[in-house]
Amino acid sequence: xxxxxxxxxxxxxxxxxxxxxxxxxxxxxxxxxxxxxxxxxxxxxxxxxxxxxxxxxxxxxxxxxxxxxxxxxxxxxxxxxxxxxxxxxxxxxxxxxxxxxxxxxxxxxxxxxxxxxxxxxxxxxxxxxxxxxxxxxxxxxxxxxxxxxxxxxxxxxxxxxxxxxxxxxxxxxxxxxxxxxxxxxxxxxxxxxxxxxxxxxxxxxxxxxxxxxxxxxxxxxxxxxxxxxxxxxxxxxxxxxxxxxxxxxxxxxxxxxxxxxxxxxxxxxxxxxxxxxxxxxxxxxxxxxxxxxxxxxxxxxxxxxxxxxxxxxxxxxxxxxxxxxxxxxxxxxxxxxxxxxxxxxxxxxxxxxxxxxxxxxxxxxxxxxxxxxxxxxxxxxxxxxxxxxxxxxxxxxxxxxxxxxxxxxxxxxxxxxxxxxxxxxxxxxxxxxxxxxxxxxxxxxxxxxxxxxxxxxxxxxxxxxxxxxxxxxxxxxxxxxxxxxxxxxxxxxxxxxxxxxxxxxxxxxxxxxxxxxxxxxxxxxxxxxxxxxxxxxxxxxxxxxxxxxxxxxxxxxxxxxxxxxxxxxxxxxxxxxxxxxxxxxxxxxxxxxxxxxxxxxxxxxxxx
Amino acid sequence: xxxxxxxxxxxxxxxxxxxxxxxxxxxxxxxxxxxxxxxxxxxxxxxxxxxxxxxxxxxxxxxxxxxxxxxxxxxxxxxxxxxxxxxxxxxxxxxxxxxxxxxxxxxxxxxxxxxxxxxxxxxxxxxxxxxxxxxxxxxxxxxxxxxxxxxxxxxxxxxxxxxxxxxxxxxxxxxxxxxxxxxxxxxxxxxxxxxxxxxxxxxxxxxxxxxxxxxxxxxxxxxxxxxxxxxxxxxxxxxxxxxxxxxx
Ligand code: HEM
Ligand SMILES: [Cu+2]
Numbered sequence: 001x002x003x004x005x006x007x008x009x010x011x012x013x014x015x016x017x018x019x020x021x022x023x024x025x026x027x028x029x030x031x032x033x034x035x036x037x038x039x040x041x042x043x044x045x046x047x048x049x050x051x052x053x054x055x056x057x058x059x060x061x062x063x064x065x066x067x068x069x070x071x072x073x074x075x076x077x078x079x080x081x082x083x084x085x086x087x088x089x090x091x092x093x094x095x096x097x098x099x100x101x102x103x104x105x106x107x108x109x110x111x112x113x114x115x116x117x118x119x120x121x122x123x124x125x126x127x128x129x130x131x132x133x134x135x136x137x138x139x140x141x142x143x144x145x146x147x148x149x150x151x152x153x154x155x156x157x158x159x160x161x162x163x164x165x166x167x168x169x170x171x172x173x174x175x176x177x178x179x180x181x182x183x184x185x186x187x188x189x190x191x192x193x194x195x196x197x198x199x200x201x202x203x204x205x206x207x208x209x210x211x212x213x214x215x216x217x218x219x220x221x222x223x224x225x226x227x228x229x230x231x232x233x234x235x236x237x238x239x240x241x242x243x244x245x246x247x248x249x250x251x252x253x254x255x256x257x258x259x260x261x262x263x264x265x266x267x268x269x270x271x272x273x274x275x276x277x278x279x280x281x282x283x284x285x286x287x288x289x290x291x292x293x294x295x296x297x298x299x300x301x302x303x304x305x306x307x308x309x310x311x312x313x314x315x316x317x318x319x320x321x322x323x324x325x326x327x328x329x330x331x332x333x334x335x336x337x338x339x340x341x342x343x344x345x346x347x348x349x350x351x352x353x354x355x356x357x358x359x360x361x362x363x364x365x366x367x368x369x370x371x372x373x374x375x376x377x378x379x380x381x382x383x384x385x386x387x388x389x390x391x392x393x394x395x396x397x398x399x400x401x402x403x404x405x406x407x408x409x410x411x412x413x414x415x416x417x418x419x420x421x422x423x424x425x426x427x428x429x430x431x432x433x434x435x436x437x438x439x440x441x442x443x444x445x446x447x448x449x450x451x452x453x454x455x456x457x458x459x460x461x462x463x464x465x466x467x468x469x470x471x472x473x474x475x476x477x478x479x480x481x482x483x484x485x486x487x488x489x490x491x492x493x494x495x496x497x498x499x500x501x502x503x504x505x506x507x508x509x510x511x512x513x514x515x516x517x518x519x520x521x522x523x524x525x526x527x528x529x530x531x532x533x534x535x536x537x538x539x540x541x542x543x544x545x546x547x548x549x550x551x552x553x554x555x556x557x558x559x560x561x562x563x564x565x566x567x568x569x570x571x572x573x574x575x576x577x578x579x580x581x582x583x584x585x586x587x588x589x590x591x592x593x594x595x596x597x598x599x600x601x602x603x604x605x606x607x608x
Numbered sequence: 609x610x611x612x613x614x615x616x617x618x619x620x621x622x623x624x625x626x627x628x629x630x631x632x633x634x635x636x637x638x639x640x641x642x643x644x645x646x647x648x649x650x651x652x653x654x655x656x657x658x659x660x661x662x663x664x665x666x667x668x669x670x671x672x673x674x675x676x677x678x679x680x681x682x683x684x685x686x687x688x689x690x691x692x693x694x695x696x697x698x699x700x701x702x703x704x705x706x707x708x709x710x711x712x713x714x715x716x717x718x719x720x721x722x723x724x725x726x727x728x729x730x731x732x733x734x735x736x737x738x739x740x741x742x743x744x745x746x747x748x749x750x751x752x753x754x755x756x757x758x759x760x761x762x763x764x765x766x767x768x769x770x771x772x773x774x775x776x777x778x779x780x781x782x783x784x785x786x787x788x789x790x791x792x793x794x795x796x797x798x799x800x801x802x803x804x805x806x807x808x809x810x811x812x813x814x815x816x817x818x819x820x821x822x823x824x825x826x827x828x829x830x831x832x833x834x835x836x837x838x839x840x841x842x843x844x845x846x847x848x849x850x851x852x853x854x855x856x
Contacts, residue, residue: 130625135634204645212637220626221618246645250652254795262780263791265656278780281788286659290652571618572625596615 035145037137038562042144043123044455047448049151050115051529056155057106058522064099067091069515071499071508085163094183096496097166101184102158104169105192109199110154112302112440114147117241120305120447121210121234123455127553128228130219130570132563135212139205146202150195157191165192168494170291173266173284177258180272189259193252200245207238207245219552221572225329226591228551228576229322232329233308236336237301244297244340251290258282288350292343299436300339303403306443307332307374310396312576313450314378316549317393318385319587321577324377331370331377338367348416349423357416364414371407375400386580386587390547391465395446398473399439405477406435409484424494427487430480438476445472445528453546457559458539464531468524475521482510550576550590574606639834643841650845653796657852660788676766682785684854690757704854707750708846714743715843722836725829730818733829737815740839744808751801758793793853800849803842810835
């Protein structure tokens, strides 16, 4: 087999010339597992931190679902955990707002951005493009540690006397700009901003690294149109992050000045407790524009890695080439581009000029086209495939299902006239939890089950995996489907209590049902947690290529060491989707097999 | 060539992997992408400037009759018309023009430093880095003067509702016009100044490293080139800040 002649040492040291690290074989524990610069270790650090955050985020939502489902119940039994946030057996309303804010922040940023991209971009980019490591291992390590610091700050903000930030994950001013506005607007908000600033630094360090690695470190023969779709997705995710997170940084820097130095960027003519503030001339809508300029690309930052992971897993397990490889790349590009010009669909009801609203409505609805292209391509790939129902495959199919269900309501919300009715109701909550929250989680689960053997050298337990899948899949639909219904009826989101509205008392049962389903679905995740930890030590030993897949990571040893390939890096000759190629011996031909070895299956254009 | 050999070799085009398709090392690419992201940070601030200015009334009278008032956005020539040593003389935008010239000059000397690096000429790199540091610091010093003048204010100041007079500007009050004019001035020029300051620190590190001969031993001055990219970017941003604040 032909291969490139780059030797292990030359390349590794080339990547690390900024600092001295000579002996890779005999590293101290601290440098091997904690301050590691190996992309695989950093990926696991992101994954494990992400999982911890996910359970915290889930626990927070279970608490506020308790409040929504059983508004009359007393929660004294939670007092040992929540302390004085339980007042006379009742959840404090201020803390309720803190809970929803932290839940959203944690899930969107800490789990589905850092946990998802951080894990899979780090793990898969070097392995799938055929590189020894990231372009800069050092910056990559810094990226994790900035994330870690950010996590610490956010975590401790939950234990403040005045509570964590409570203005919602979108932290709209004036709530977030006036420390006296509500308890969570004080120190909690400050810590939220600090955590987010650190988070943005982490994202930029990571993103810049991913992009440069993909541009410069692809192995011989790995052209852009031979890249697995995962890599395309990670590339575009990183580009979105590098271009949109700085705007959030700008937004929060201005916010800091409003909060602490008396400026009026977002403030104008406000009364707090009957007293007029001196601020004039600013605009809270300005913040919304800046926030959503990040915020909308951010939702795609969350979902694009899922797109990539799912495309890869569906092709592998349907034993068919992905349908419309180039259309998949094209739609990724289209979605990424459009994601920068639709942000104001979150602001239809904010007092923005309605003409501007209709422009954004038009642009928003165009996104449905590339999204539909992707969905049809996944379905076409499944169509008449030789489907192997592995656990990752089930999660991938679940992803497609959830993405469709949630995407359809996006088209309703994207109409500025319809949005007047459903804005800020549970309809929106249902939309984005299906299309973003659940889908991205399914993408993440699919990825973890699929690449676990490469990460830990063992397989996860299948039976537990199936139970986990079905409980989660059914659970998620049971939680979010009824929310559409209450949302259309006008049930507002972020309300601590609805019992004083007679209109909504008929929804008591449905709320109880949703809460029950949510808590069961959350508990089902402990099956995953158990499986994840147990399999690390007791799982079935993995083979080198357990899914009979084509991409380069499966050409490494079962437990790849530092530098990934013990010998030279394999060169690449073909695209990654040669599954069930007519005339071939096996139903898969890995990317590193030259055409000279597959004469029986070569097509006319392969011979060029 | 027979078919088997072509089928045996991976492709070798520009984007076929195993090379640097943009002819730039990973370090340089990283600097480019960082600058791209920083462009968005500044872009957000300048958009903020535009939107907030749009929310305020423009002055409609003639330039001769212009007086400072919180009712409308001031004419920049009337605010920035002082020059050190020429107290009371109306020299619209003269000082900021000088500052801008100095910064552009520092970009020129930076180009010369990078060029000297390509020739592996240690002495020239040192010389031009030093000039760049000097010009950069002068720019910062000028900005400090501009700020202190803005903060101190004019001789007449602004009449407050309680009959006292307020001179100059801070983040909550502004004798030249709406308070947001001062807020944005301090914030955006301050943010830019912070970038210049970081640039000077980086340049000083480059200077020391050059003097120590580290780059000479390494055989290339790419690090200087990367910092050079940053420096040019910061200059370019100033041109935009200057245009927004002083010209339109
Ligand atoms: C067909 C495509 C889509 C359209 C037309 C669409 C449209 C919309 C609209 C108009 C809203 C604002 C609703 C309101 O606040 O009143 C919204 C909210 C939201 N969408 Fe989508 N969406 C689409 C796909 C997605 C995708 C793919 C994601 C994420 C992966 C996503 C995530 C969100 C989130 C997180 C929110 C709520 C943010 C909040 O207010 O907290 N959407 N969507
Ligand atoms: Cu959006």
